[in-house]
Amino acid sequence: MTAPYDANNIFAKILRGEIPSHKLYEDAETYAFMDVMPQGKGHCLAITKAPFRNILDVDLANLNAVIATTQKLARGVKAAFDADGVTVIQFNEPAAGQTVFHLHFHVIPRFDGVALKPHTGQMEDQNVLAANADKIRQALATL
Ligand code: 5GP
Numbered sequence: 001m002t003a004p005y006d007a008n009n010i011f012a013k014i015l016r017g018e019i020p021s022h023k024l025y026e027d028a029e030t031y032a033f034m035d036v037m038p039q040g041k042g043h044c045l046a047i048t049k050a051p052f053r054n055i056l057d058v059d060l061a062n063l064n065a066v067i068a069t070t071q072k073l074a075r076g077v078k079a080a081f082d083a084d085g086v087t088v089i090q091f092n093e094p095a096a097g098q099t100v101f102h103l104h105f106h107v108i109p110r111f112d113g114v115a116l117k118p119h120t121g122q123m124e125d126q127n128v129l130a131a132n133a134d135k136i137r138q139a140l141a142t143l
Helices: 010-015 060-081 126-142
Strands: 023-026 030-034 044-048 085-089 104-110
Touching: 010 030, 010 044, 023 060, 023 126, 030 060, 030 126, 044 060, 060 085, 060 104, 060 126
Parallel strands: none
Antiparallel strands: 023 030, 030 044, 044 104, 085 104
């Protein structure tokens, strides 16, 4: 038995515009933005707009929508940073490392020989996040 969805989680607040985010993409079902504690340059997140805790309670239509946005982001970050690869990660429940309980997929550009930084490690400078978001938005516009 998992806990119910909590409408006061940080991503719900981002969706409601109560706290700021570096927006990358939005459609009817999904929203994408920069992770504030990136595990690598260009680390971003794709989330559903509808309230799901994680992969265990999402319906297939919303899962398909957020996966489509995840693929878009993966292609976007690869192009934006000329990355060698892209890591996609998704955690479910605290035992698995989930810390924000609104369904999301991590998309992280990867570079040969560069290790990932720790999960929820250090806060990135807002100017760096803004500059990286700009590059990703530009790349997404050309896909
Ligand atoms: P989880 O551990 O739930 O898979 O990942 C949550 C992610 O959200 C982490 O990578 C963390 O850095 C990120 N995060 C936490 N708080 C905020 C926030 O206020 N804004 C943004 N953009 N990302 C956040």
